[in-house]
Amino acid sequence: MEKETGEGINEVDKITQDTKTLKKHNKVAIIGGTICIVCALGVFYYLKIYDGGFPVSQSVDTYELGSEQDILDSLKYNERKIIDVSIVDKDNFSIDKIGDYTVTFDLMNNRKNHKQISYTYHVVDTIAPKLTVKQTEIYLAKGHDFDLNIYASSTDASNTDVIKYDEDFDENVPGTYTLNIYAEDESDNKSASQPVTVVVEDRDNCDVNLANFGDSREVVKRYETHEIASEGDDMIVYIIEDNGRQGYLDYEFTDDDKLCEVMYVYQTDYENDAFINMYSVYKQDMANKYGTPSISKENYDKSLSAASALWLGRYIQTDTWDLENKKIVMALYNSNYVTTLAIKYDSKEYAQ
Numbered sequence: 001m002e003k004e005t006g007e008g009i010n011e012v013d014k015i016t017q018d019t020k021t022l023k024k025h026n027k028v029a030i031i032g033g034t035i036c037i038v039c040a041l042g043v044f045y046y047l048k049i050y051d052g053g054f055p056v057s058q059s060v061d062t063y064e065l066g067s068e069q070d071i072l073d074s075l076k077y078n079e080r081k082i083i084d085v086s087i088v089d090k091d092n093f094s095i096d097k098i099g100d101y102t103v104t105f106d107l108m109n110n111r112k113n114h115k116q117i118s119y120t121y122h123v124v125d126t127i128a129p130k131l132t133v134k135q136t137e138i139y140l141a142k143g144h145d146f147d148l149n150i151y152a153s154s155t156d157a158s159n160t161d162v163i164k165y166d167e168d169f170d171e172n173v174p175g176t177y178t179l180n181i182y183a184e185d186e187s188d189n190k191s192a193s194q195p196v197t198v199v200v201e202d203r204d205n206c207d208v209n210l211a212n213f214g215d216s217r218e219v220v221k222r223y224e225t226h227e228i229a230s231e232g233d234d235m236i237v238y239i240i241e242d243n244g245r246q247g248y249l250d251y252e253f254t255d256d257d258k259l260c261e262v263m264y265v266y267q268t269d270y271e272n273d274a275f276i277n278m279y280s281v282y283k284q285d286m287a288n289k290y291g292t293p294s295i296s297k298e299n300y301d302k303s304l305s306a307a308s309a310l311w312l313g314r315y316i317q318t319d320t321w322d323l324e325n326k327k328i329v330m331a332l333y334n335s336n337y338v339t340t341l342a343i344k345y346d347s348k349e350y351a352q
Helices: 002-049 217-223 272-290 306-311
Strands: 056-058 062-064 075-077 082-089 099-109 114-124 130-133 137-141 152-155 162-164 175-184 194-201 227-231 235-242 245-253 259-268 295-300 315-322 326-335 338-347
Touching: 075 082, 130 175, 130 194, 137 217, 152 162, 217 235, 217 245, 259 272, 272 306, 272 315, 272 326, 272 338, 295 306, 306 315, 306 326
Parallel strands: 062 114, 137 194
Antiparallel strands: 056 075, 082 099, 099 114, 130 152, 162 175, 175 194, 227 235, 235 245, 245 259, 259 338, 295 315, 315 326, 326 338
């Protein structure tokens, strides 16, 4: 009886052991199968679904107006993972125009997949204009326009810079003014201010133009705004224009730098009729200012028209005003087929 019982227990233990072994093998098989399935899914995802990723970030989003920049340099990425970047839409991005822009890029990764990403960029102006003052002491004849751009200039990336001052100033009131000038652009950037002195003088009754006989070269230059054509030891010649005709304004000085003679000169080689009319207009203007000429002459070949005679050098007209401190001679003539209209002012006090 005891023998049979022992044999039964052994059989149960064997069955139990076999069951455990079977479960163990099944578990291993299940785990192995699961691993295979997961691997297969991973391979499928990597090969068929996964795009490789596009690890890109924007490192710069704001640029200064007018700076030298390349938008592509604003992107940060690993060149082994992102192998090509191009712009598909710049949104009219311009480094020379203030504004906000949305720029779209096309990215290609190392799996040769493409993706479009957009970033916003800002172009701003935070830099003040650069001011250059050419002259810190300015002389202005009363009633004449005061143009700061003659005496100062400025540059700015926006090209919207304007030279300004905030002090009270009246070009019609003689006096000495101190103006703190500065340049400002449309973004309200201001340069540092620089002081200039403006002296407004009454030059209403000068001998010629804005000059008086006896003035030095420096004084003549203060008020003469025309362009200098040439300059010598005893003279300054300016380029002038009247009704589209170019002429010259000649200032002559004594050895001790005193203005003694001034002459206006216009010349032509074909506008003879026009110059005769021009002479008549100038003569009337002079008569209105100085009265009737003391001497008037007009000589020409009466068998010809005045214009033809002038062209051939057979015409001359002169008018003279003999005044208290100066003598004015106005003349129209032709020499070597060049017609000349000249008005000469000679000082009676200062001689060359």
